[in-house]
Amino acid sequence: MKMDFELQQKIHRLYAKYASTLDDGPLQDWPKLFVEESLYLLIPRDNYDENLPMAIMRCESRGMLEDRVAAVQNTIMHEPRYLRHHITNIDAQLTDQGVVTATANYSVIEVVEGDLPKILSVGRYIDKIVMVDHALKFVEKKVIYDSVLVPNTIVYPI
Numbered sequence: 001m002k003m004d005f006e007l008q009q010k011i012h013r014l015y016a017k018y019a020s021t022l023d024d025g026p027l028q029d030w031p032k033l034f035v036e037e038s039l040y041l042l043i044p045r046d047n048y049d050e051n052l053p054m055a056i057m058r059c060e061s062r063g064m065l066e067d068r069v070a071a072v073q074n075t076i077m078h079e080p081r082y083l084r085h086h087i088t089n090i091d092a093q094l095t096d097q098g099v100v101t102a103t104a105n106y107s108v109i110e111v112v113e114g115d116l117p118k119i120l121s122v123g124r125y126i127d128k129i130v131m132v133d134h135a136l137k138f139v140e141k142k143v144i145y146d147s148v149l150v151p152n153t154i155v156y157p158i
Contacts (some may be wrong), residue, residue, distance in 0.1 A: 003093070011013050011127070012091065014129065015104060027073060028069050030065065031066045037061060038058055041143065042055055042056050042158055043143065044145060056150060075153065082110070083105075087104050087105070088104065089105045102125070102128075106121075106143075107119060107123065108121045125142065125144075126142040128140040
């Protein structure tokens with residue numbers, strides 16, 4: 001199904017809002033970008049390619065996303081850090097059912113206080129997006145990271 005320019009712009013704004021919410025906050029707004037019955041996976045590329053279900057972060061509803069935010073803000077002990085998400089090459093298609101399927105590349109740069117910036121994660125997003133009350137929201141977000149190893153500093157969503 002052909003997408004109009006306005007929908008394409010809304011998709012780009014959704015990804016921009018996603019990045020700015022994770023980078024600059026407030027982090028508690030991040031789950032609001034998802035529908036209630038949503039899926040968020042942070043999964044290694046090898047597992048995704050082999051269709052293996054193992055993910056290092058798995059949230060199966062907006063409530064679980066809210067729990068993740070609460071854990072990051074209230075219970076996980078970690079050094080202060082700053083993130084910058086770079087989302088590029090967004091490619092989106094509109095299905096006959098009105099669901100947008102989208103892919104995008106991402107990189108996340110992390111700065112821990114007193115240290116030099118470093119690449120935290122690089123990979124791609126594979127997403128399903130729907131319109132709810134005149135706003136686009138993620139139904140499913142698969143964050144597929146390219147490296148075999150991940151730093152133990154991944155405490156925030158990617």
